[in-house]
Amino acid sequence: MLKVIVTTATPLEKGLTEKLKAAxxxxxxxxxxxxxxxxxxxxxxxxxxxxxxxVDATVAGKLAQVRKQLLAQLEK
Amino acid sequence: MAKKKVVQKTSQKAASAKKPAARKATPAxxxxxxxxxxxKLATSVESVGEIMAYADGxxxxxxxxxxxxxxxxxxxxxxxxxxxxxxxxxxGIVVLGDPMDIRVGDSVARTGRVLxxxxxxxxxxxxxxxxxxxxxxxxxxxxxxxMPLEKIAPGVITRQSVTVPLQTxxxxxxxxxxxxxxQRELIIGxxxxxxxxxxxxxxxxxxxxxxxxVYVAVGQKRAAIAQTMKILEDNGAMDYTIIVSxxxxxxxxxxxxxxxxxxxxxxxxxxxxxxxxxxxxxLSKHAQAYREISLLLKRPSGREAxxxxxxxxxxxxxxxxxxxxxxxxxxxxxxLPIIETQANDVSAYIPTNVISITDGQIYLEADLFNAGMxxxxxxxxxxxxxxxxxxxxxxxxxxxxxxxxxxxxxxxxAFAQFSSDLDERTKKTLDRGxxxxxxxxQGWDKPLGFEEQVVVIFAAVNGHLDAVxxxxxxxxxxxxxxxxxxxxxxLLNEIIAEQKLSDxxxxxxxxAVTSFxxxxxxxxxxxxxxxxxxxxx
Numbered sequence: 034m035l036k037v038i039v040t041t042a043t044p045l046e047k048g049l050t051e052k053l054k055a056a057x058x059x060x061x062x063x064x065x066x067x068x069x070x071x072x073x074x075x076x077x078x079x080x081x082x083x084x085x086x087x088v089d090a091t092v093a094g095k096l097a098q099v100r101k102q103l104l105a106q107l108e109k
Numbered sequence: 110m111a112k113k114k115v116v117q118k119t120s121q122k123a124a125s126a127k128k129p130a131a132r133k134a135t136p137a138x139x140x141x142x143x144x145x146x147x148x149k150l151a152t153s154v155e156s157v158g159e160i161m162a163y164a165d166g167x168x169x170x171x172x173x174x175x176x177x178x179x180x181x182x183x184x185x186x187x188x189x190x191x192x193x194x195x196x197x198x199x200x201g202i203v204v205l206g207d208p209m210d211i212r213v214g215d216s217v218a219r220t221g222r223v224l225x226x227x228x229x230x231x232x233x234x235x236x237x238x239x240x241x242x243x244x245x246x247x248x249x250x251x252x253x254x255x256m257p258l259e260k261i262a263p264g265v266i267t268r269q270s271v272t273v274p275l276q277t278x279x280x281x282x283x284x285x286x287x288x289x290x291x292q293r294e295l296i297i298g299x300x301x302x303x304x305x306x307x308x309x310x311x312x313x314x315x316x317x318x319x320x321x322x323v324y325v326a327v328g329q330k331r332a333a334i335a336q337t338m339k340i341l342e343d344n345g346a347m348d349y350t351i352i353v354s355x356x357x358x359x360x361x362x363x364x365x366x367x368x369x370x371x372x373x374x375x376x377x378x379x380x381x382x383x384x385x386x387x388x389x390x391x392l393s394k395h396a397q398a399y400r401e402i403s404l405l406l407k408r409p410s411g412r413e414a415x416x417x418x419x420x421x422x423x424x425x426x427x428x429x430x431x432x433x434x435x436x437x438x439x440x441x442x443x444x445l446p447i448i449e450t451q452a453n454d455v456s457a458y459i460p461t462n463v464i465s466i467t468d469g470q471i472y473l474e475a476d477l478f479n480a481g482m483x484x485x486x487x488x489x490x491x492x493x494x495x496x497x498x499x500x501x502x503x504x505x506x507x508x509x510x511x512x513x514x515x516x517x518x519x520x521x522x523a524f525a526q527f528s529s530d531l532d533e534r535t536k537k538t539l540d541r542g543x544x545x546x547x548x549x550x551q552g553w554d555k556p557l558g559f560e561e562q563v564v565v566i567f568a569a570v571n572g573h574l575d576a577v578x579x580x581x582x583x584x585x586x587x588x589x590x591x592x593x594x595x596x597x598x599x600l601l602n603e604i605i606a607e608q609k610l611s612d613x614x615x616x617x618x619x620x621a622v623t624s625f626x627x628x629x630x631x632x633x634x635x636x637x638x639x640x641x642x643x644x645x646x
Contacts, residue, residue: 082157084172084174085156085157085158085171085172085173085174085175086154086155086156086157086174087153087154087155087156087157087218088152088153088154089152089153089154089155090152094153095150098148098149098150098151098153099145099148099150102147102148102149103144103145103148106144106147
């Protein structure tokens, strides 16, 4: 069974979780085990980890990208 | 709205992140708004995993399903690791850098990169670590290109046979075990027999040869590395030398990588068509570091507990030494790996491996060293399989008879120990052998040009030293070279230019030595009687 970890800053609304579950089931076509985590440190957005694939659409993730790209610019 | 928030937060974060690099990056500070605007944001899709266990520098992690072997892994966002083992349920990652605050449960992520080191021409004269970090207290090395640590060796089509000599400046080596550019010549011997001294002497001699030198120190004491650096600096050799250091205090992973880092640096210069000399000091420690990693990764162990791929570890390293042909830049990498033996045992696992990989070996013996023969090269056991085609004609002309003299000498030496009553011919061979042998003694930090070697060896093999007292030979050599430079410089210049001895040169050399000997009667065996006693000795 594939494990899916969904991380958000605030708890997701019931409707949203059901929608997400349905979409994920349709995409992966096999049994999925969902874990919904709440972590304020992600600030906003959503992060979904399926097996070893992580899809990051959180504000914290974006900030990390900004930091990385700016530092890369500075090093040049 | 969300986007705007990101930008605000970013400027704060970027400003704080900038502090360490601020010194260099002052102009960039003014461009900050445009820089921030240039940042591209996208929903990232990453391959991640979780640390299951950490011990002795090795992380076992779950996840990372599509990880490649040898890929760099982001370990907990603060350091990187190298993926060496890919298993069904877990991967083995050796941690590079400080492992202090690794926690079980930390996330690991793919980077999609393989190990590489940033190199530019500015790296010459620097001391760097296995990951290219500056170790000499100076600014980070500027990066022109990233060179991969692991690379397939140049193919057959790109190569050319070894034809140009790499002068070590050491008479015994250049004359009898010549090394060519692109060759791999092993320096092997027990501890403190002068292995590093030969390597350093060779670096010192490259001053006028337009060769970039890379000295890779693996598992050495930091004090020893500092000393090496001082020697090179004092002799002005750091102007063309790079030191790659993984001292005994760094992790086994970094010690394992250091030779590959040195090689990657060398390949940067190779690609520019330059000749490079790389010294691995030493590969025994390198093999031990790799053994440590392999055992921690629970790979099956073989002979002497080394893993099965220990031969490949060294063969893929040394295969990358090469001489490229004109179409591919014409550069070369000459490798001088060093192996430390235990009690002269060359049949141990690692020594036999490296002997079979290289194009010959320089074999150093503690007995010779203790007997005052420095460099302590055992001429009988040392060979160079490809170097003779690279040897200069002039050296070849004088060295051919020398090998013969020495072979005869060694044969007779054993007899001579038992009997004092020797016939005239035997005595003569012994005398000659003793003197030729004595001429090969040389301070490691006093490299000689090939023309100087030629004239000295010429005198020895042609019997001009037979009349010189045995204990005065060193003195004679010094005075002779001085004399040649002062009185016969045109002749030396001619030899340098023509690189061979014509009949005319030989005649002039005979005359020169004879007239020099006439000047130095104080160094000669004086009477017939004295000669007798000297021979008995």
